[in-house]
Amino acid sequence: MGSSKKQTAVPVRTKVPSPEEVEKRNTVHINAETVTNVTSTDFPGFYPGEDHSWDIEKFRESVRVVFHQNDPYEAQFSLIGVDASIANAFRRIMIADIPTLAIEDIFMWNNTSVIQDEVLGHRLGLIPFTGGKEGLHNFLKWYKKGETPCDYNTVELELKVKCENNESAPADSKDPKELYHNAHVYAKDIKFVPKGRQAKYFSGENAIRPTNPDILVAKMRPGQEIDLTMHMHKGVGSDHAKFSPVATASYRLMPTITILEPILGRDAEKFQKCFPEGVIGLEKVTKEEAKKKGSGYEGHEGELKAVVLDAMRDTVSRECLRHDEFKDKVKLGRRRDHFIYLVESTGQWESDAIFLESIAHLKEKAKRFEKQVVNMVQ
Template identity: 30%
Template sequence: MNPNVRIRELQRDKCNFVLSGVNLGFANSFRRTMMADIPTVAIDMVVFEVNTTVLPDEFIAHRLGMIPLISTNCDEGMRYTRDCDCELGCPLCMVVLTLHVRCDMPGTTMNITSDHLQIQSGGDAWGGEELTKRGEDFGLPVSKSRGFNGHPILIASLRKGQELKIRCEAKKGIAKDHAKWSPCTALGFEYDPYNKLRHTTYWFETDKQAEWPLSANAEEEEPPREDAPFDYNAEPNKFYFNVETDGSLTAKEVILKSLSNMQSRTATLVYNIKHQSRPDAMDTTDAPAFPPAGQRTSGQDQSYTNASGWGASPNTSGANMGWASPNATAQGGWSL
């Protein structure tokens, strides 16, 4: 494949590009990776000290989870809680945000927004390698970042005397766990605007042409001739993407991180195939008397009875020609 790309529009939170020279499976995997496999930070646990607002705790907690937090270089700058050595969360795997607002103005209501969230500092003392890789304002709500020109996100409204005091723990995650961790708000994906490949069938009332206006991407391609025969061998090779993010990551970062994610995912598979026949730590301690189904070879009995020691009883076959050698059978079979 000889991939090519042309960016039609680039903004901090938006990138519109045309990808060509790749197959449909690759383009779709790229789309799926951008949507669901790029880690960001999001509020995951909220401790309520005071909540006298009209909204119940879980309602507010849910709203807080959705607030985009700046996650620049999150994949390197932060650990997953499951991978961290700490017991209850530490600055390497957690960002703590606090909020304490009380309304004392009579006769009017007050809005609590994402701008009221304060980051609790004090992580520098830990000095982990991860901390140095984080971008500026890491973990801060996007609405408080430099250059932001939108509105902050409304969390709740307070009447006089009402108060909200909370402590939020933001953690690293991906969108397969919860959609709040997705850096993308929308991801447009289109190919074949004229439906030359007939991958879809248009439903219509009376007139197909009138009821299905062409997409803007149709300008990029030659319209098909009326009498053109159907080319059943044609493959899609031009894909129109429109990536929009919630501001936690820039569109550029989402794209580049996705590509390296796809690369490492594929490389891991190659590595696993290469090493799958070797017993790992688990297999040596609890080796099966027969090779597991995945390594059993067909019609090649010599695999089991050859010099590598697959005797009738594994226990008598000698220490060094061990029974803990499923890889020996693999060599006897087809090469792995």
Template identity: 40%
Template sequence: MADITSRRLVKLYKEHISDVSSTDYPGVYPGEDNSWDLEDFKEVSQKFICMDDQRANSGILQHLKIDFQYVTDERIEFDLVGVDASIANAFRRILIAEVPTIAIERVYVYNNTSVINDEVLSHRLGLVPLHINPRIMDDAPTDYQTNSTDRNTIVFTLDVECTNRSNVKAGETDPEKLYVNSNVFAESIVWVPQGEQGSLFASDPPRAVNPKILLAKLRPGQEIHLEMHAVKSIGRDHTKFSPVATATYRLMPHIQLLKSGDRYDEANRRVEKLEMRNQEMAEKFRDAFGEGVIEVKKERGKYFVKVKDPRRDNVTRRVLELPEFEDMVKLGRVRDWFIFSVESVGQYPAPELLPVSVSVLRGKIRNLKADVERLKREWEGSVDANRLERERDVDMEG
């Protein structure tokens, strides 16, 4: 954090925020030429367009300076450094709305005598996350009645009936002990292989991500019999296809300790640790921030405070309201350092979501490049046609 220059900071004060951006020319810094340059654009674009996915993904991740902080199958937290908000927001929107998954799209109800209406039950089934690798499936058919195949549609059934249990103790009131199938869970969704799907998914059969998702409650005499068709799509079509529960980012907090001195000479006042008068004052300074942000150290009988982990700070600016710490600390956020937090719904392991989103972004760039080249060819063709027409007119005049 020591190399964070003033130009990279959004500055926070007691009652206002400054240096968010220029109102006239956002992002422009004095003495800097930010005009668009074709060669710079080619260089940046080439980092996204490579011959194979492995080279492309590794090249982009290196170029974007991505640092993973926390990784599990359910959640990842990583830092995206050195980019502006448009790039960060592009990844967030791709994660939410453009990474393909498979979800239940059509429900054919043969019998439903539960208290849940057919349309409500169908909606609940559509929101059940499915453990299916979308990479090996084709996109949803445009006409499902004639174009559905084993490569674009996966079939499930749900057949449950509630009955009384035998040998129940007198006075029992627990529905789970009184009835069979009193609660219908996602584990009751059964995959029905179609065509070559039996061998295609032999090692990892399609199923609900969480088998204990409650779908409905039944009582004796009630039953549900239906068939479901799952297809591949993206969150932009419907939220049920979104692979993330949350995909958020925030700017990295920046905390600068300042020793007493000339308030206009901030560069010479910056310190890594700040001496406090006593232990009580040091602990009060520490408690003004979030837990684990500030560390109190005792050296040779003196108490010092030091910034331990700024990323844990929630930037409440509480320390700026305490008069005893006036002009001893400056708060800010690094405008090009984004802390991402992504939680997977379960269709993808969380660590795979970022490479997949990079691949989606590469596809967008390839499509844009193809469109630009097509427009260039059309323009050059029209120019050549006009030139030939002018030359023909000259020959006729001669």
């Protein structure tokens, strides 16, 4: 009888790319006339022998959020260590999926101004409002077409203004604001009419009001009048732009500037002017640098040299690549996994809370998708 040999599994060695190779792969190359290395390659099978399977622990170690500015109406932050598809998902959710309160129905009782009813209604619908966070986010519910308006799904506003002559106006005045009362109708003229339990959540500083009270709604002259009632409901930006919680939600890739050879003296000053203010700085060559062989600074002690101060300020205009004296001395690029967001809130949500809410929405979408996949394979 033949003898059988026991076979043992031979472990497969996984190649590990060098840090330099990882940095090269993770950089979009900005050339004088072209942009290269734009295709994502960090997925299994692209590089033979390398393991690029997704791992949650590895993801936890690499992902970071760093805030550069965090004001109620504007936030700027970096999201690092994610793919472009994830970064863009957050952007789209912030624009289209986070609910806000906006004017939906208008009951026009009287409008004798020069602005047509439809145009006036459109202007009113685009005015952003704010109020108590507890009431906006938790108390108010969704309104379904056809159901009876209630205190928990509808907010009522009214606008009643009439233009009249100002008897005490200076005789020589030509300013309509002095000659007439209510010559200009502003967002601050819109009054909130609380119903039921709304007074509990929207009173005092928490009252529902325009984010910017000085938004101009209409201009009138004596004898003209606007009298209308408005109903506000919750909605999302994918239905109408007036429900979007952001004025702007955008991102850009982190610029990289690598000085390959020393740029000194007048060339350094010229190089600095090729970039926005604060990107490139000028420093003097130190004694130690001038003594170090192969540094390129030998014999240039005390001269000005160009250094990178803050690459994030760069707009990647490629101006420096237009000059022959900087050819092969500088390399421009962008980090493909470093996204710099700019989020401008319209006022109903604080700017940083909009991003946090987009994360919660993406998690809910992922759970629903997982449930559908499970049901599909069963």
